[in-house]
Amino acid sequence: MAGPAFRAAAVRVRVPATSANLGPGFDALGLSLGLYDDVVVRVADSGLHIDIAGEGSDNLPRDEKHLLVRSMRAAFDALGGQPRGLEIVCANRIPHGRGLGSSSAAICAGIVAARAVTIGGEHRLDDDALLELATEIEGHPDNVAACLLGGFTLAWMEGGVGRAVRSEPSDSIVPVVFVPGKPVLTETARGLLPRNVPHVDAAANAGRAALLVEALTRRPELLMPATEDRLHQEYRAPAMPESAALVERLRADGIPAVISGAGPTVLALASEETAQKVEMSAGEGWAANRLGLDLSGASVLPLAAAA
Ligand code: HSE
Numbered sequence: 001m002a003g004p005a006f007r008a009a010a011v012r013v014r015v016p017a018t019s020a021n022l023g024p025g026f027d028a029l030g031l032s033l034g035l036y037d038d039v040v041v042r043v044a045d046s047g048l049h050i051d052i053a054g055e056g057s058d059n060l061p062r063d064e065k066h067l068l069v070r071s072m073r074a075a076f077d078a079l080g081g082q083p084r085g086l087e088i089v090c091a092n093r094i095p096h097g098r099g100l101g102s103s104s105a106a107i108c109a110g111i112v113a114a115r116a117v118t119i120g121g122e123h124r125l126d127d128d129a130l131l132e133l134a135t136e137i138e139g140h141p142d143n144v145a146a147c148l149l150g151g152f153t154l155a156w157m158e159g160g161v162g163r164a165v166r167s168e169p170s171d172s173i174v175p176v177v178f179v180p181g182k183p184v185l186t187e188t189a190r191g192l193l194p195r196n197v198p199h200v201d202a203a204a205n206a207g208r209a210a211l212l213v214e215a216l217t218r219r220p221e222l223l224m225p226a227t228e229d230r231l232h233q234e235y236r237a238p239a240m241p242e243s244a245a246l247v248e249r250l251r252a253d254g255i256p257a258v259i260s261g262a263g264p265t266v267l268a269l270a271s272e273e274t275a276q277k278v279e280m281s282a283g284e285g286w287a288a289n290r291l292g293l294d295l296s297g298a299s300v301l302p303l304a305a306a307a
Contacts, residue, residue: 001273003081004118010042010087011116012301015109016150016294017094018101019175020142020261022216022269024208030101030146030153031216031267033175037105038091039068040303041113044085055092055102067103071110071137079114079124079132097183099261104143107134108298111201112148116300128163135162143261150297152216167213169293170220174275178266178286180243189236189262201230216269223256223269233259240264246282253281 017035018083021027048061048069053141064073068090074297076082092108094102111133115121125133127148134144141155145164155164207229215226237244237260250257250268255278260267270278270290279288 002077002259004120004124006043006083007117007119008043008139010040010303012115012303013039013041013109013113013116013298014022014301015039015105015112015147015298016101016296017291018104018143018146018261019099019177019265019267020101020146021229021232021256021258022212022267023229023233023256023291024106024205024231025142025154025212026153026205026229026231027140027142029209029212030142031169031175032146032150032294032297033100033177034294035093035100037090037094037102037109037293039091039109039113041072042087043083043117044087046085048085049087051089053089053091055094056096057092060187067106068110068149069136071107072114074133074137075111075114075125078120078129079118079121083117083160095183095265096177097185098175098179099184099263100179101143101147101261103186104134104138104147107137108144108147111137112298112300116118119277131164132161144188146297148298150295151293154213167217167295168295169216170218171293172220172271173216173223173293174270174272175291176268176270176275176278177260177291177292178243178246179289180240180264180266182264184239184262184264186262189239191234192239193232194235197231205231205245214244220269220271224254227256227258227269236263242285246286249283250278250281255281 024301139163149166152169212226215222
């Protein structure tokens with residue numbers, strides 16, 4: 001295939017925060033949240049120029065090491081060739097290292113933007129290939145699936161590649177997140193997981209994960225039993241004791257709460273009726289952030305759209 005041609009105009013890509021696992025759906029389930037990073041990318045004559053505002057603006061690299069740039073490079077390779085230069089402007093709002101899918105957002109923003117600035121990009125890299133590539137870079141498919149597809153996603157690995165299906169979450173669900181001040185590295189949280197788990201725990205999680213699909217889409221009244229987990233949250237609690245205690249406190253009050261992704265953010269799946277109770281139950285030291293559900297996933301927007 002001949003190398004690609006690129007658009008002269010800039011493109012804007014918006015990518016959502018995501019919450020993975022949702023209790024029992026370790027490395028499989030994901031929910032897309034209404035909190036976004038925006039990236040504007042323009043193909044230039046030469047060089048690489050990156051501007052970053054917001055989250056990570058004080059410590060992210062402005063060169064080829066940036067995850068977004070590495071993801072763009074991998075996507076351009078898959079698309080058939082690299083542009084001569086790139087100008088990138090990032091407006092970051094998703095907190096880093098908190099279990100809200102910031103690395104997946106960077107990866108998805110990079111590959112969606114690379115495809116969008118490539119003429120005929122959709123034919124060279126279709127949506128399935130996009131998910132495969134994002135999963136390969138991230139290492140597991142749950143956050144990238146939710147980030148690309150929006151809504152509620154079920155992801156799995158098949159023959160070494162990431163696959164996913166999307167469902168519509170019940171519109172009565174109101175996600176409320178509690179974001180601790182300090183990050184926990186996903187690597188650290190994954191390092192706390194045992195190599196083997198009791199069969200009884202695996203069986204319990206399989207049942208609850210299946211129930212969660214029904215609870216999140218059609219019967220939110222089942223969210224309490226459906227969000228019970230035995231495979232990761234307890235093992236990870238030593239790395240995020242305050243978050244583990246908050247999950248316990250909220251659940252004792254009848255609020256379906258889980259550790260978001262690898263933590264330490266706590267996600268409560270509230271409703272309009274319970275959202276206020278969630279805020280009250282959290283107690284001192286915790287700020288509740290009520291978010292919307294994102295239904296669109298990663299989107300290429302008109303340049304005029306507000307950042
Ligand atoms: N499923 C992943 C984990 C999400 O819990 O480790 C974090 O990237």
